[in-house]
Amino acid sequence: MRRIEVAVLGVGYWGKKIVDEYSNIPGVKVKAVSDQLDKNLEFCRDRYKVENLYHDYREVLEDDGITAVNVCLPNVLHYQACKDALEAGKHVLVEKPITLSSQEGRELVEMAGERNLTLSVGHIYRFNNALLEVRRLMGQNFFGKPYNMNFVWMNLEPAFPDRDVIVDLAPHFFDMVNFIFDSWPSRITCVGRPYRRKEMEELAYITCEMPSGVLANATLSWLAPRKVRQIEIVGENRSALIDAVGQEVTVYESGYTYKLGIERNNTIRTELINFLQSIGDPSTETRNSGTIGVRTVEMIEKSMDSLRGGRTVDTGI
Numbered sequence: 533m534r535r536i537e538v539a540v541l542g543v544g545y546w547g548k549k550i551v552d553e554y555s556n557i558p559g560v561k562v563k564a565v566s567d568q569l570d571k572n573l574e575f576c577r578d579r580y581k582v583e584n585l586y587h588d589y590r591e592v593l594e595d596d597g598i599t600a601v602n603v604c605l606p607n608v609l610h611y612q613a614c615k616d617a618l619e620a621g622k623h624v625l626v627e628k629p630i631t632l633s634s635q636e637g638r639e640l641v642e643m644a645g646e647r648n649l650t651l652s653v654g655h656i657y658r659f660n661n662a663l664l665e666v667r668r669l670m671g672q673n674f675f676g677k678p679y680n681m682n683f684v685w686m687n688l689e690p691a692f693p694d695r696d697v698i699v700d701l702a703p704h705f706f707d708m709v710n711f712i713f714d715s716w717p718s719r720i721t722c723v724g725r726p727y728r729r730k731e732m733e734e735l736a737y738i739t740c741e742m743p744s745g746v747l748a749n750a751t752l753s754w755l756a757p758r759k760v761r762q763i764e765i766v767g768e769n770r771s772a773l774i775d776a777v778g779q780e781v782t783v784y785e786s787g788y789t790y791k792l793g794i795e796r797n798n799t800i801r802t803e804l805i806n807f808l809q810s811i812g813d814p815s816t817e818t819r820n821s822g823t824i825g826v827r828t829v830e831m832i833e834k835s836m837d838s839l840r841g842g843r844t845v846d847t848g849i
């Protein structure tokens with residue numbers, strides 16, 4: 533890989549992980565970071581020797597030496613930061629969700645296309661070897677006719693002031709539904725509620741009907757003390773339980789249970805390398821493309837329509 537200088541905008545919880553992974557990829561230099569908080573900037577300077585530290589991310593974009601930026605800012609800033617970065621000619625990997633509205637996301641996809649710039653979204657589970665294997669097996673009819681999918685993403689989190697649990701976790705759900713079944717839901721039903729505050733859901737259940745008849749259900753919670761990142765696929769011939777963090781796949785078949793031999797990978801590193809490789813060859817759609825990101829936001833919008841309207845919503849697919 534040729535030498536490349538990158539920057540990370542927003543070095544809070546997730547941005548620090550990105551800086552850490554970049555610093556272990558040969559040929560990559562994190563030339564600048566941006567954050568409102570001094571302690572986050574100083575952390576990157578002290579631990580990773582990042583030389584250029586800015587409070588205002590727009591200053592990063594003025595540096596012509598920087599080829600690509602990762603946007604790890606709060607969701608509400610994704611649209612503007614990506615727009616500014618694309619206008620400055622930078623390739624962008626933005627964290628999920630790409631934007632808060634699908635209209636904004638479509639604008640960014642268009643901008644990137646017009647400028648021949650890569651726009652990828654942090655749909656990290658597309659780079660997870662366990663899920664890649666399950667997708668491969670689905671394509672080979674390993675499960676027989678698939679019946680349903682249960683997606684359980686729960687753990688105890690504070691009531692984040694800037695987001696609800698649907699916007700935070702449903703991007704992974706819709707992304708995985710698409711990744712595994714190669715299609716998008718045609719009907720969505722969503723219920724949810726806040727518990728520790730008056731507004732913004734902290735627990736939600738989303739049920740999707742796929743065009744094939746598969747039902748996919750998500751349990752999304754910030755209230756449960758037990759951390760779970762689990763996907764269950766139930767099929768006519770076989771079923772599988774996937775621990776997405778441990779990258780373990782347990783198969784259930786004719787009364788027998790066995791684990792698949794999965795070679796675990798560092799998903800963030802794989803995602804970053806995929807992003808860097810797409811640079812310079814923008815005709816290559818990354819597997820976590822902006823278009824996929826926009827689709828997931830459309831599905832979130834339909835989920836919110838269902839939640840607010842107390843009804844099942846057709847997605848138009």
Ligand SMILES: NC(=O)c1ccc[n+]([C@@H]2O[C@H](COP(=O)([O-])OP(=O)(O)OC[C@H]3O[C@@H](n4cnc5c(N)ncnc54)[C@H](O)[C@@H]3O)[C@@H](O)[C@H]2O)c1
Pocket residue numbers: 541542543544545546547566567568569572587588589603604605606607609627628629654655656700
């Ligand atoms: N892919 C994943 O699995 C995953 C996991 C966690 C978070 N994320 C995403 O990463 C993003 C950030 O989440 P987080 O948990 O790291 O949040 P965070 O609050 O820990 O980090 C955001 C950082 O942005 C900084 N910031 C805010 N406004 C700024 C501005 N105007 N200019 C510069 N810096 C500013 C804050 O000081 C903070 O350090 C979100 O979009 C989130 O959805 C993705």
